[in-house]
Amino acid sequence: MTTNHYDVIIIGGRCAGSSLTLWLADQKLKILLIDRATFPSLPNVPSSPFIYPCTLRLMDELGFKESDYTLPGSKIERFIIEFVNYFHAEMPTSRMLLDRNYCYGLDRNVFDYALWQRATSVAGVTAYEGFSVTEITKDAAGNVQGIVGKTVDGKTEQYTADLVVGADGRFSFAARQLGAKIVEERNDHTTATYHAEWENVEDYSPQSPNAVSLYNTNQNFAVLVIPIATRKYIISTYMKSEAAHFGAQGVEKAYEEGLKRAPQLMKRLQNAKRVTDVVGVRPIENGYREAYGANWALVGDAVHYKDPFDGQGIYDALLETKILAQCIVEWKQRGLSWTDAGAKYQQQMMDATHPMFVQTVKRVQQAIYTKVPGFALKTIVRWVLHDPDYQTEYLQYLSRAIPPADYRIEPPISPKIIMNGMMGDLRHWFKRQSTSN
Ligand SMILES: Cc1cc2nc3c(=O)[nH]c(=O)nc-3n(C[C@H](O)[C@H](O)[C@H](O)COP(=O)(O)OP(=O)(O)OC[C@H]3O[C@@H](n4cnc5c(N)ncnc54)[C@H](O)[C@@H]3O)c2cc1C
Structure with a gap:
């Protein structure tokens, strides 16, 4: 030999x-x-990556400390889902109820x-x-x-x-x-994505530093914003693969146009600077x-x-x-x-x-290929996404803390969620009335 x-x-x-x-x-x-x-x-x-506690555990097993492979400012303690022009829901990662209740965005x-x-x-x-x-x-x-x-x-x-x-x-x-x-x-429902790194991006809100935020337009298009270091983010746009444009100038222009579909994000980018080229990933x-x-x-x-x-x-x-x-x-x-x-x-x-x-394949179909009626977004979808038990289940699903097969992709429309949602809306309505009188 x-x-x-x-x-x-x-x-x-x-x-x-x-x-x-x-x-x-x-x-x-x-x-x-x-x-x-x-x-x-x-x-x-x-790649526009974030990782969950299950991944951190495997990295522990390989002998790494978190600081060996992450940068300051990349620890994620909140997920935000914003349905553009409808509502946003904030999910603190503490709702994962795990021994390590956070994720990381990665450079x-x-x-x-x-x-x-x-x-x-x-x-x-x-x-x-x-x-x-x-x-x-x-x-x-x-x-x-x-x-x-x-x-x-x-x-x-x-x-x-x-x-x-x-x-x-x-x-x-x-x-x-x-x-x-x-x-x-x-491959019935494939997506394409464009992404780039940005510096000096404003946090979602002062109460939500270093959050992963997903802006879903409900028009087969979403933007994902992931912190990878202090005020540095990867911003990715996701779309049906057949809607993606590649070739000379295509990616750059399509990316910039796509970001404008999330006006709240554009506000966060007012003083920000894109520091890498736009990378397009065609049908995944x-x-x-x-x-x-x-x-x-x-x-x-x-x-x-x-x-x-x-x-x-x-x-x-x-x-x-x-x-x-x-x-x-x-x-x-x-x-x-x-x-x-x-x-x-x-x-x-x-x-x-x-x-x-x-x-995952089912979720892609649901998030990028499905348009939810406005009425459902204003009511049941909003109520579900604000429900603490649903948030726990969703975050545990993503972090593989529950067997993935046990997770219901369809929103759980339970009497409890409907009742809590309606009561919450009523309370909110009364509060608005009393402050306006
Ligand atoms: C847009 C996008 C977003 C993503 N977001 C996430 C996320 O949020 N979280 C997450 O966990 N994952 C995410 N992923 C997936 C993640 O990036 C991959 O699963 C991961 O990189 C796979 O690792 P790998 O080592 O198998 O392959 P790769 O990371 O692709 O590495 C393959 C290596 O092989 C080398 N190689 C290839 N051909 C040759 C050759 N002929 N000779 C020598 N070397 C060769 C390449 O240079 C490369 O270094 C994302 C992927 C994409 C595309």
């Missing part, structure tokens, strides 16, 4: 690739971790660099950045043998391994090379690919890609790599065949991610 042979080669060094390396630390495996990007990496991967440059740095310092790991994989090699029987790729200075290099893992994102080159089939797709598809085969596996977005509306991609990537690492250890060190270990990975990965996937 040459010195160019590894136990595992991992293509892609962000959430999936670096976390897989970290889950495998201490297993005395020889690992080659490769990314065509260099770190810290600008521009970031297209992916900082987050990915923290992961990459930690992964590349693990004993037994060789890491190459600026290295682009151009081929996955196979033997005559079709078993994967290794990779061929190009270094930054254009040199071609070849490495072999017992297992090659594609952690190279949703457009996975590895998946294409390996012929990994799509095993499930749900929803599906799964085959997770493993002869000496290969896929993980992260490469195996399971979906709409970012529920913000689950990073959590899923960290969870999938945890499962895959356990299966690799069982194969490498406990005598399980790779076929059985791969099958186990695929099954456990599906069990862990599929229920949420189904819900």
